[in-house]
Amino acid sequence: MLMPGWTETFLANPDKWNALSDEHKKIMQDAIAQFAQDINDWLAAGNESVAAKGDVFVFSELPxxxxxxxxxxxxxxxxxxxxxxxxxxxxxxxxxxxxxxxxxx
Structure with a gap:
């Protein structure tokens, strides 16, 4: 995923995180990974829809x-x-x- 990093950032108090059971940590990690993927998919779809309109941006490439x-x-x-x-x-x-x-x- 290569999108603005703030959308995939998760912050936790280390003491609170360490107090979680391994099972709860796994649940959180899986949910965060799914959230990051969902956000990435949503942003990518939005980018594609804007590009598909064809009149919003002019895309340029270096030679x-x-x-x-x-x-x-x-x-x-x-x-x-x-x-x-x-x-x-x-x-x-x-x-x-x-x-x-x-x-x-």
Whole structure:
């Protein structure tokens, strides 16, 4: 899911969360995951309906050569970010995989 993060955010007091049984934690985790998926589906459907109207937005794309050049130029920054943490490294790995799959690397 790649949507505004605030719609999939769940905050809990750690003491209260830790006081829940494993069964109750699982119920909450499943419900939150379903809520996040429902919100994602709802937003995606809304985006598709707006795009289908055809007169609301003008969609633009970078020329392929520019997109490739921008991705190649970003590699030093991406690697700096990857070195900051394992979490960042995983994200950068995904970005690189996607760029390769899209023919930008």
């Amino acid at each position: 392929e050569a520019d997109s490739k050049q921008l991705t190649v130029a970003a590699q030093d920054v991406w690697q700096e970010e990857a070195a900051r943490s394992a979490r960042n490294a995983k994200l950068i790995e995904l970005l690189v995989e996607n760029a390769k799959a899209q023919g930008r690397l």
